[in-house]
Amino acid sequence: MDASRIYSVGDARRRAARAVPRALFDYIDGGADDEVTLQQNERAFQEVTFRPRMAGATGDPQVSTTLLGTPLSLPVLLAPCGLVRFMHPDGAPGIARAAAAAGTVSVLSTVAGSSLEEFATSSPGPKWFQLYSPGGPEQTEGLVGRAQRAGYDGLVVTLDTPALGHRERDVRHGVTQPFRFTPASASRLAAQVALRPRWVTGMVRAAVRARSGAAEPTDTSAGAAASPTARLVAMGASPFSWDDVTAIRHQWTGPLAVKGVLCADDARRAVEAGCDAVIVSNHGGRQLDGAPATLRVLPEIVDALGGTAAVVLDSGVRRGSDVVKAVAAGADAVMIGRPYLYGLATCGEAGVRRVLEILRIEMVRTLSLMGCPSVSALDRSWIELPSAI
Ligand SMILES: Cc1cc2nc3c(=O)[nH]c(=O)nc-3n(C[C@H](O)[C@H](O)[C@H](O)COP(=O)(O)O)c2cc1C
Numbered sequence: 608m609d610a611s612r613i614y615s616v617g618d619a620r621r622r623a624a625r626a627v628p629r630a631l632f633d634y635i636d637g638g639a640d641d642e643v644t645l646q647q648n649e650r651a652f653q654e655v656t657f658r659p660r661m662a663g664a665t666g667d668p669q670v671s672t673t674l675l676g677t678p679l680s681l682p683v684l685l686a687p688c689g690l691v692r693f694m695h696p697d698g699a700p701g702i703a704r705a706a707a708a709a710g711t712v713s714v715l716s717t718v719a720g721s722s723l724e725e726f727a728t729s730s731p732g733p734k735w736f737q738l739y740s741p742g743g744p745e746q747t748e749g750l751v752g753r754a755q756r757a758g759y760d761g762l763v764v765t766l767d768t769p770a771l772g773h774r775e776r777d778v779r780h781g782v783t784q785p786f787r788f789t790p791a792s793a794s795r796l797a798a799q800v801a802l803r804p805r806w807v808t809g810m811v812r813a814a815v816r817a818r819s820g821a822a823e824p825t826d827t828s829a830g831a832a833a834s835p836t837a838r839l840v841a842m843g844a845s846p847f848s849w850d851d852v853t854a855i856r857h858q859w860t861g862p863l864a865v866k867g868v869l870c871a872d873d874a875r876r877a878v879e880a881g882c883d884a885v886i887v888s889n890h891g892g893r894q895l896d897g898a899p900a901t902l903r904v905l906p907e908i909v910d911a912l913g914g915t916a917a918v919v920l921d922s923g924v925r926r927g928s929d930v931v932k933a934v935a936a937g938a939d940a941v942m943i944g945r946p947y948l949y950g951l952a953t954c955g956e957a958g959v960r961r962v963l964e965i966l967r968i969e970m971v972r973t974l975s976l977m978g979c980p981s982v983s984a985l986d987r988s989w990i991e992l993p994s995a996i
Pocket residue numbers: 634635636648686687688689716717718719737765866888889890891892893921922923924942943944945946948
């Protein structure tokens with residue numbers, strides 16, 4: 608499909624639903640339990656209004672910035688996401704190339720299904736590695752060492768997965784662990800796959816390429832018998848303590864971020880543990896249903912940190928105007944998960960590029976209409992936060 612025919616993130620979502628089997632789309636799109644946090648994430652952005660200023664700035668507003676010493680052509684990073692190689696044969700390397708072309712950072716998930724060394728060399732752009740450690744401290748040390756040697760520019764430790772969230776859509780499709788394939792659920796899945804022949808062809812071609820050694824999709828495993836993906840899925844958890852974060856800080860010499868912070872106290876603990884950034888995230892509403900929308904807790908965290916660490920927000924960003932709202936509320940940058948996955952599922956690397964292009968165009972237009980010259984000029988005077996936020 609021609610990626611230029613994607614007009615918005617919502618449009619990419621609709622197209623993704625038609626491109627991949629239903630169970631895979633629901634894995635991308637779904638959230639935990641009643642999906643209340645999933646919905647609240649987007650609603651929080653909709654409730655913020657702008658305070659535009661007329662007849663001020665002229666020319667195209669600047670959207671470039673710098674995060675932890677890395678120049679970004681827009682303040683939007685690609686969040687770590689698992690199992691991306693099943694969404695399109697371009698997989699994680701395609702995501703890295705799209706990020707590099709757009710001038711931003713992509714973050715490889717431990718469970719992306721792609722080797723961390725392969726990902727590190729798949730594009731010239733900056734890359735971070737996201738750490739899960741279902742295998743315990745030894746595996747953590749192994750993965751951190753490999754990320755260091757592979758030259759990653761940043762490390763993200765995900766804290767909000769002491770247990771896996773209950774994703775009811777996945778359960779309904781029979782694709783959560785332990786796999787309970789009944790004849791009925793297996794035939795339902797087979798029927799979904801049969802409806803997406805183009806996806807099947809792409810996956811088969813990728814598998815053949817991998818077998819012939821052209822682009823072997825190995826896991827990020829530190830060489831242990833079971834890969835992190837398999838272990839995470841089997842055990843359903845990657846618990847880290849603050850002591851673990853401190854130990855990782857001693858080993859990892861580059862920028863360090865923790866992901867999943869939702870209150871000021873945890874943000875302060877992250878700084879005490881030596882983190883350079885906190886990622887305000889509820890995992891896109893996929894973990895604790897009932898967790899607050901990230902935009903609602905962002906001001907409290909920004910104020911508590913007072914510039915002692917960078918603040919990145921994710922969960923619910925769907926428009927360039929949402930990026931502007933988050934930066935105005937105090938974030939240094941945002942990450943997106945589903946928006947680029949919808950692009951990937953629709954048409955691979957080109958779809959990811961298109962989603963980033965759309966967000967950039969929307970950001971520039973929003974800042975223009977607000978009369979704001981650049982993202983660096985944004986502060987809370989540009990937005991109206993509802994009293995509940
Ligand atoms: C399909 C999918 C897989 C994900 N896998 C991971 C992961 O492996 N590690 C992680 O830290 N976060 C993971 N996340 C969460 C994202 O990094 C990010 O926090 C979230 O998607 C942001 O919300 P958004 O999708 O509304 O943009 C995943 C999200 C999705 C949608």
